[in-house]
Amino acid sequence: MIAREQTPMRQQDPAVRVGNFDEVPLGYSEDEAIAEAERCLQCPEAPCIAGCPVRIDIPRFIARVKERDIAAAVATIREANALPAVCGRVCPQETQCQGVCTLGKRFEPVAIGRLERFCADWEEQHEAVSPSVAPDSGHCVAVIGAGPAGLTAAGELRRRGHAVTVFELLHAAGGVLVYGIPEFRLPKAIVKREVDALRALGVEIKVNQVIGRTHTIRELLDGQFDAAFIGTGAGLPRFLGVPGEHLGGVYSANEFLTRTNLMRAYRFPETDTPIRVGERVVTVGGGNVAMDAARTALRLGARESTIVYRRSEAELPARAEEVEHAKEEGVQFRLLTQPIRFSGENGTIHEMECLRMELGEPDGSGRRRPIPLEGSEFTLRAETAIIAVGNGPHPLILRSTDGLDVDRRGNIVADAETGATNLPGVYAGGDIVTGAATVIEAMGAGKRAAEAIDRLLQA
């Protein structure tokens, strides 16, 4: 008899966790993992594999878990995925591997992400098997940006024997994994461990290096590097363009999360970076970023934290688990609502004026388009507002690299299979090419580009 439901994962009690930044889900025990692994049907055609952007051999690793050979399970995952502890936690599994799981047609799909996390965490407790590195090829590759795309490309290139230097503008490597996604969802120690593992492979990671300012891509290619991979992400915050948006207390989600995560403002004044959180916080947007901001606000002491989103619950782009966790923690949802103005006193925000919306015909994105309802204005009181309506391409590379092709939105134009740009020896991948997407897609792009760069260098 197959259990209809997934083996639940223990998690911190919502009432407790809103008072701390510790991780929310606590992971599976070995017995729980095995119970979950036993639900897998081991389908011969395994649709789950195609649902995973890096094509982990999912039935094979789950079979190893079932046999209690966790080391072999880890090895299987690692063949395809360099950051399993990260992906097991943050992949939107419901639209990827688990979304197409055969079991999911009748029951709940196999909890693939949780099993992946279990294996990765097991590995942390045990001796890690470091991948082998090919003999030195004599080639040097520059990787720009230490997010998931850049780190994956760096690891793959290093394993193939190339010398790799990663240039990162912030003082820490990890990209969104360190400055955006909060500690309670992805402990920074995990990211650090993965980055340290890359260093141990011989990848050089140079922080505080702004490509486009400290060096240009041209200089790198004219100097010691034979090729470059650009993985600079979608770091430019968008605003709504409504009146009052520059009042104090109105943050971009990037600023709010960067202050909290990268700069650890939640420990102010032990750390030096402050953050302002009022009694009432509104977050505009419905994606992972919005959920992270709204949940962070509660942990920083907000009494009320409200998500304001212009479509309905069905269209919320965030991972299902994040929406669920946000609700458990008491985040309120004002759906079908669009802000039109912020107003305040003495330069800081006091309230946000909104319009109610209704859903019309599907638009270009396939989702039903929100239409404002005449005369439906109302105001929400708030001392803090967080704008989480998406990010554009990070601007510095684009401004400093002559001749690099970009599309209408400012993303780099790169071949979907190889990541090749129009400039010889210059490759790109991740959010800087696709626009804001997912960790695993960025990793997939980094990996494909590394393979293409390797072919170029071997030729």
Place this chain on the structure above:
Amino acid sequence: MYRILSKETVGPAIREYIVEAPEVARAARPGQFLVIRLHEDGERIPLTIVDTDDATGGITVVVQEVGKTTLEMGDRFGVGDGILDVVGPLGEASEIERFGTVICVGGGVGIAPLFPIARALREAGNRVIGIIGARSQEHLFYEEPMRNACDELHVMTDDGSAGDRGFVSDKLREILESGLSVDRVWAIGPAIMMKVCAETTRPFGVKTIVSINSVMIDGTGMCGGCRVEVAGAAKFACVDGPEFDAHEVNFDLLMSRQALYCEDEACSLERYKMRNPVGEERDQ
């Protein structure tokens, strides 16, 4: 780690540091800035690059001690010590061209960032008139470097203890009213000083450049915390600036955004001073 090569007190609570950061030194141009972080728990703060030396890889910054981070730097960071993070050069460089006659106005610690711009303007063939000001003679610094960088230098103090009595904007108005044909003005200093200079030059239709010092974190366009309103549109001071056309900047918004963290900053400073009586002694 970025080693401090030299440290000197140039005014009351104003110190000049030379920090070893050869990659930054090599790429830096006038008008650009750095972001530094002193230690693991430190804040990222922007500081303008005042000078560079390719031979030593040194970059000069002049820091006014106004709060926790700048005070801590003064108290605890000496020659040979390392600063954890130094990033740069950031921001767009100043537009240096042969304009003709240029007036460079510097107030308070703004005199330091003005110096490399004045020097570059003169090297580009401009006639450079400098106006620098401080509260009193005691607070005035960088007079010599500025005198060397300019064709003509005017000194203003609030109390008349050095140069003429009055504000830098008074001298600026006086020169403009004298009928001298001025092609461009640079004004760097506290927001209120830049605002007054902008209003002074506006009726004369002289293009005026200011350097916007909004609160920053990353300094690379990723947070939007440094946004300013320029000609009605939001600009990020760290990547679109820091220099903008003074006649288009919304200074009132800038000033209110600069004051956003006042309470937290005061708390952080008090806490620091309580734990570090050295700072207190120096305050006497």
